[in-house]
Amino acid sequence: MKKIFLLCTFMLSFAQMKADEGMWLMMLIKRLNGQDLQKKGLKLTPEEIYSVNNASLKDAIVQFGGGCTAEMVSREGLLFTNHHCGYGQIAALSTPEKDHLTNGFWAMNKSEEIPAKGLSVRFLVRMDDVTARINALLNNEMPAKERRDIIDAEYKKIQSENAESGKYTVVVRDFFNGNEFYYFVYQDFKDVRLVGTPPNSVGKFGGDTDNWEWPRHTGDFSVFRVYADANGNPAEYSPSNVPMKPKHHLPISIKSFKPGDMAMIVGYPGRTNRYMTSYGISQLVNKDYPGWVDASRTAMDVLKKHMDRDQATKLNYASQYASVANYWKNRQGTIESVHKNGTIEDKKKVEQVYQEWANKSDNKDLYGNVLPEMAAYYKTTSSKGIERNYAAQMTRNAKYLAYATNFSSMFKNYMDETDAAKKADLKKTISERIETSYAKFNPALEQEMLKEMVSLYRAKVRNEAASPHLQTINPALLDDVAKNSIFATKTSMMQFLNKPDAAQLNNDALLKIANGFTKDSRALAERYTVEDDRFSHNNRLFFDGLRKSNPKTEFYPDANSTMRITFGKITTLPFREDRDYNGVKNNFYTDIDGMVAKYKKGDEEFDLPQELLDLAAKRDYGQYADAAGYLPVNFLSDNDITGGNSGSPIMNGNGELIGLAFDGNSEALSGDIVFEEDWQKTINVDSRFVLWVIDKLSGAGHLLQEMTIVK
Template sequence: MKKIFLLLTFMLSFVQMRADEGMWLMMLVNRLKGQDLQKKGLKLTAEEIYSVNGSSLKDAIVQFGGGCTAEMVSKEGLLFTNHHCGYGQIAALSTPEKDHLTNGFWAMNKSQELPAKGLSVRFLVRMDDVSNRINALLNNQMSTKERRDIIDAEYKKIQNENSENGKYTVVVRDFYNGNEFYYFVYQDFKDVRLVGTPPNSIGKFGGDTDNWEWPRHTGDFAVFRVYSDVNGNPAEYSPNNVPMKPKHHLPVSIKPFTAGDFAMIVGYPGRTNRYMTSYGIDQLVNKDYPGWVDASRNAMDVMKKYMDRDQATKLNYASQYASVANYWKNRQGTIESVNKNGTIQDKQKVEEVFQKWAQKPENKDLYGNVLADMESYYKTTSARGVERNYASQMTRNAKYISYAVSLGSAFKTMMNETDAAKKAELKKTLSERINTMYEKFNPAMEQEMLKTMVGLYKSKVDGFVASPYFQHINADLLDDVAKHSIFANRNSAMNFLNNPDMQTLERDALYKLGTGYVEDQRKLNDKFSAEDDKFSNINRLYFDGLRKSHPKVEFYPDANSTMRITFGKISTLPFRDDRNYHGVTNNFYTDLDGTVAKYKKGDEEFDMPQKLIDLNAKRDYGQYADPAGYLPVNFLTDNDITGGNSGSPVLNGNGELIGLAFDGNSEALSGDIVFEEEWQKTIAVDSRYVLWVIDKFAGAGHLINEMTIVK
């Protein structure tokens, strides 16, 4: 039977807790009674998992680049993450002459490691619960604005109290739909360098075809190193920086494991909506996500057209294309999964129970109209939801819009500055910014992208919520709006910087298009602000009522890009008739034989290096072979993860690295909305395959020597 809620939290004993569903806050580990998970295979104490003063598991896990997870694997700052997490950095460091994305890259000593511009990693120092502090200042009679102002003011106080004059970054987040609050103290390291990456034909083997599918055969990993100043403090890139020494790094295990063995994952899951109502899910899968899928597909078609023509464009837009393609398939799969699994119907059953409780005399005043108000909100804002999805893909992919707005604003600031020295500094900063923005920019492709995405927005968005500026724009203008613009390319932007003129800027068609759209969005937000405020309050009350109507149930918090730990086991999926498992008879792993069996010479998704084929033919697996004789590649667990967990370590009971999480499976793509107990799996790349590629394929054995290998 499908679960909607996990029935017990960390505050209760593990004896009653299922070990698959839920992404748990690290600091709550010390409240646990661990007998049950210890029986399942956990050997670590609460202090070894989360400690403020001592070395613990949390100190080896970092948020990578803001959207992924990575783990420290040596005392010299070496880290593992997914290839797709480092994809943008690898592409940015590539040129047609030195194509690291296609051919791979391995630094044979530290001097060869490549600085990854703009990349940072974030370590969690500590966290704490401030729910009582903030909730003591709030009540249900307050307006949403009053409530928000009080919360924001308290957030600022908490940040100031814990930042130690800027040494740390302090983030305060609400949990349980605004009913609880925690703060997180982080330390950010900004000198991160690429150490090694397999070629695309290993790191992205299977491409979009295999994405979100099992069986997988992908070496989805990359290796970076974090640097600090000589005192171990975060520092901007400098050749004088030294490898940072983490408080803890993960031993890497090459021991065999099998289905049923204990597994846990620590990382930074991005966003789940497990407590979304049936009304919200209906809007999502029948209105919002179809818009996202449609807009993404159009953007991908434009990019692919130009990427196929030119290798430089292919490298420059590889990361953007991969990201759009990933979410395109995810959103489409979510629609199919929700419909197939009956998710909306399951939510309606939960709401029936809630409504019976809410209609009791003692509950009716506060909770009686919550579900009716929720339904009304989604009806009122339905068209707005569709607009948001087309708009998000338009602004994400049509760079001319954001370039015109952001650079135009910066040009105005510079022209309005009266102090000569400040004006010169602004000009210098703008020059650097322009060079960066246009460094890997294809004007012809961006012009077609602008025309395509604005045209799609005009044709698909209801006029009631559409940008009036876009709705009434002359279609012919979109054919060449950028060609004669200040923002057309690097040269035109630099020419304007050197000869700025306010009237020229304000007459620029692309600038008027961008600023017109931004102003329309502001008005649209104002138009719906009252409804959005009302929803915020309804959503908070709904979750508050859920907890009160189930007094013996403790609900886990939705993911919100804060560090979480999830417990589970190595797990299998039923075999499917429409899949080829290439001889694997126990469906929790894949091996290198299966990888080679998928080989298609010259195919963009299934080509592979000849050296990989030769090593497999010779069975040259070294110490990384399973005792059964195969080289493991990917495996499955039943851990609960989502986007943001990419690159997260999969750990055995001793806290040793056995793999890197990198994907989920198509059968449970509704997982951000509801945990599918029977189907939801994590797909990971086996640490033995990672080490084999580094050692045997790449010949970078010096990196193996740097790690703590557990045999």
């Protein structure tokens, strides 16, 4: 049985923990055993990592766009993140005439930087523990609704107490399956501008083929700048805004490193489920994720069919396709990894020990039935889980459903408004929303997407969980239901806005489909309310029992999109016979020679700019070459990360940037469920390659003048 390490933020003894497992809350960094960290290479003090009153490492790390991480790298608000994190913004700022996504883009001065509409970054100001405060109001006997109401009320009080009249955004989160609570105070900056991006052939080199695979040769980075008002405060975009001055920015190291050297990552990991039971994992990989994979593949086929027809559609839907493809491969890989690595069997062994403890007389009343009831829950709700995955992909990709639901509500509010001034404001708001939503909208693609996703849902979701409205639709209606709808195009939407008619809206066939599905979804959720509430109760008790039954074992909280730090080291991965390493003998890095060896002229995944090929042929690496003479591209570490960590800085023990985390490896795609000690790695783009692309390949060396480069 592989060793499973469950680590706790409260009783943190680094001497007993594995350096590579666990995502730690920043405010608890002082509880790490500093001496052991120093032996492993950490040169920073806890105060230099997390401080409320003084500049610290946390002040250089931001949540980027809500789903990624980025880091400040200059005193002038410059930030690095992944190319795939900036992908949607880069695509949105591209046209067939100015195709920044395909060709790359670099602003030669600040006036050329392009505002990224709708993009914001979030800085953590501070966090605090409110577990005792909230738990003092709760008990295990109270009804689920009463518990939720109490928690919600305290959340609102905590937010009000710390928001300072709207200056800050305050988020309260539960941890350890609802046993503990912390709040986070953030400051959001909404004027963010694109500074530079390598061509897609560099930023996405290897495409779907190499995604989640090692070795990688990808320049997965992009550069943005954060702006503030004249006083340094967050502000909406304005030409008068100035580059913000972060409290701290990361120095960038171009020094060589080797396996065993300390590496730490700070970022915003999205979601892990390390305490999921064997029953939940079985449902996930045998029922839920196969539905996700199936629906994603259908959506990708529709997208690619239309994207291949013209460049405008390719640009407009590039971000959506990349996101769907990424998760499609992730979910498929997770299924394979769980079965290959014996994850379910390992969980069963943990549960057997837990049940033996729970059956003891002192524990039986509260904990004895927890696991049996959780097992029964998954049997009862299995069909609902499958439906949820097909429905999620349908609503995510079939935009007509969301547009019909959202815009119909706006139209009704507009028609009901009697105040002339308010009516005029509503019309302006709706008009702007229509313009934004339909600006890069392909009606033919969306009509086919709607038909294919609804048809797949009808075919694959079991009747006991399926939407009755979708199941009883005449299939012929799906062929062209959107074509005659109010929501078909920007033109039809504007025509309706200028001459609204309630009867026309209520009789719209597309809206009837959307409303019927929404109504059925609510009914399905309500049908399982009792089961879901009981599961939440048992899930909380399960973790509580885990902790009490293992008093000498230490536990860490699952990721939940809050800032975390993870410690590890530069590492290697065993060679695989089915992968080409292009001459690299020490399997912790890849170099530009390997990148060039994969080059295929004109290939969508493996093409490269001629300028890169020429520089590589001349071995013109400048100061960015490794001490051994090669130009590094990517490298491996054993840090514990997940989705949301994309773009996170990976740093040496001095807190200097050595790269950007951008991927994991296929051998450990079950990592969101269990940390695979022997296999779980982080794939990073080397900071030396990032700077080489900016300086040598792109001619934007002026940006390096505002960075702190450590040689």
